[in-house]
Amino acid sequence: MITPVVMAGGSGSRLWPLSRQQYPKQFLKLSGDHTLLQQTLLRLQGLEVSAPMIICNEDHRFLVAEQLRQINTVNPQVLLEPVGRNTAPAIALAALLAVQQDQDPILLVLAADHHIADQNAFQKVVQQAQFFAEQGQLVTFGIVPTHAETGYGYIHRGEALEQNGFLVAEFVEKPHAELAQSYLDSGDYYWNSGMFMFKASVYLQALQQFRPDILESCTKAIVKRQQDLDFTRIDLAAFQQCADESIDYAVMEKTADAVVVPLDAGWSDLGSWDSLWEIGQKDEQGNLCCGDAIVLNTTNSFVHSEHKLVATIGVEDLVIVETKDALLVAHKDKVQDIKQIVNRLQQAKRTEHINHREVYRPWGMYDSIEAGDRYQVKRISVKPGAKLSVQMHHHRAEHWVVVSGTAKVTTGERTYLVTENESTYIPIGEIHALENPGKIALELIEVQSGSYLGEDDIVRLEDRYGRG
Template sequence: MIHPVIMAGGTGSRLWPLSRQLNPKQFLKLTDQHLSMLQLTVARLDGMESADPLLICNEDHRFLAAEQMRQAGYKDARIILEPCGRNTAPAIALAALQLVKNIDENQNPLMLVLAADHLIKDIAAFQSGIQKAIPLAQQDKLVTFGIVPGHAETGYGYIQQGPKLADDSFSVSRFVEKPDQTTAEEYLASGDYLWNSGMFLFGARTYLQELQKHRPDILAICQAALDDASEDLHFTRVNESVFAECPEDSIDYAVMEKTDNAAVVALDAGWSDIGSWSALWEVSEKDSCGNAFSGDVIAHNTESTLVRADSRLVATVGVKDLVIIETKDALLVAHKDQVQDVKKVVERIKNDGRHEHMNHREVYRPWGVYDSIDNGHRYQVKRITVKPGAKLSVQMHHHRAEHWIVVSGTAKVTNGEESYLVTENQSTYIPVGQIHCLENPGVIDLELIEVQSGSYLGEDDIVRFEDRYGRS
């Protein structure tokens, strides 16, 4: 049996404005109308003999990850929280240590390490590649999956194949960095190079042994951080102060480029890491003019263009080779040849003290979601959705009062010493400094409009007294 380990960290800044720091690309529905990239990653394991996935994600994404795993059928998904990003070598070490915890020392569970934000179109070929890798991993090989290149790509690292080991399987001659165009063309022509996918299969103890050999400092810190971990709901929280001291290093640099036991399985499964808007255009279905449209789009004399309209009509006239991405609070227009520089726009937004890189207008919480509809001097309006049975924290605000108007469903309101129900077309008022709480006791979503007024309306003006979701 294999143990899937899904890496769900990262921010995906090159896919702004859709990908945001608090809602990055692995949680977005980029290539499927119904499933996020994370959910597609989980779904492609269907039919395989595998354990429930172990997820590794950032602390800030914990509730979003848990909710998407619940929607995927894993109500009590196992999730390791990284308090800070330290690259893939430490993250995989945490997963390996967790897998060998409390089992016999002779057991060496096979870890299938997958990225949560990759696209794989041919699932049968993907699963076939895993089956070819299993015997190698059982022989203590550290197996990576190399993608059969379809063109001379400069955006990926490459793996040079060594002697053949089995069907579509080779020893690794060397790993090479992202090449220039001439070198990439040479790699493609030689037939000896594969794209480095960042997917792996190996025994958990095998990986830990290699890490001990090549980067014992990383292993020691990860072990100490996990030894002092705490369990919170179904989250495993490693010790933040200890883990923060861990060196940042990728699994390639820390282990794969140094080990003598690396093997690669050649995989031709319609793989893409969707690393840019041009990459998404390439894998999307297109019309006869080479356009890929999503949402409400009207196009005239438009060619080879990607348009994603999330909240309103987008019309194009006489354009070619563009990327146009519309969200409720931002619009990106870029040439397809320049989309790698979108991250520079994100850097500018950060440096200017703006907030459009952090989150969308819609913000997900463990109890539901809110949409910041409008705001101005001393006021803000939100549309709030509370899931059935969910409850916001018992809290108070120093600087704002709140008016709640119920649109649909029933709200159970705690307002100081009082507790009462508010139903459709009814409202209530929460004064500044009043301890209060909102709960949905019903079986349908609670929808309400919240009007905030006061001298300061920031999200950090919340004093929590009680919270079922473990938030401070």
């Protein structure tokens, strides 16, 4: 049986301002009606696979759980990384957990943020790869290149095998343009996709041979794991001691058992705005428009509008992305430099690279409508049956006005209902809680006032979602 292991970490900063630390690209709908994470799992329908294992960081756990629920994923395992340590340790955690729960499953390691246009071609190649994995080999998927790309690493194929596989001759780093063209012309090189397939025990044996230190740290971290609601938490202290290493460096470049199977299925890692433009449905002038946009005398441009009308006149080769709190205008040839913008935001201690104006929580979401000196206004939506933590604030008071639905409010020892067009007041220092006891979403306006309005001025006394 194949166990899918989906790597759902990463921040996707090159797709700012849409992708942010707390809502990165794998959780966005960038190429269809489902998010990239959801597409990754739906792409497996028709294959004989067991319940998937999702590896993500703690901040994204409720996003993952909600997106799995939306596509009716049965019995998923969500493994939380307390700190990032790259792909070799993450896959080791999955392999260790898998062998404890099964005899020796084949792991299909996938990234949560890839686009694959041809599902049938993908599944056919997975079945080819399974043949080699069952023989005890470590399989990597090599993307058949379409152009001389300098942004990817390459895999040089060696001796041809049956089932359309090849021994791996070598992994090579990202080449310069002339070298990339020679790779393309030779026909013997593939893009390194970062997708793999092997038996869990085979990968662990390879780690024992080449990086026993990584295996030791991950084993300690898994032994001390704890279950938290639907999430598996590993031991922080043990995992912090683990080396930060990719599977390529730790295992695949060292082993003699590496096999590459070619994949030609319309693959993209969606690593930049120009890659999204490449896969999108464009008009006769080469423009890809998403949302409310009017383009006049505009060519080969990408316009993404979420909330406002975006109009362009007489421009070409531009990327324009509008969100509630940010606007990006960039030349398509310069979108790789977006990371510099994110770095500047970080250095200036701003928040536009961390959160959107709309912030999702396990109980619902809030939208920061307005802010000024000593006040802030939010629109809050609470799911039916959901409850915010029992909490208090040292520096701010809150006024709640219910727009629709019914709020169950606790302040101190008192609990009462607040219905549509009614309001209530939470003084500074008052222990309080907000709950939606109804069958429809609760919508309210919250006005905060005080000397400090940061999200870290929350003392949680009780929380059904396990947040400290």
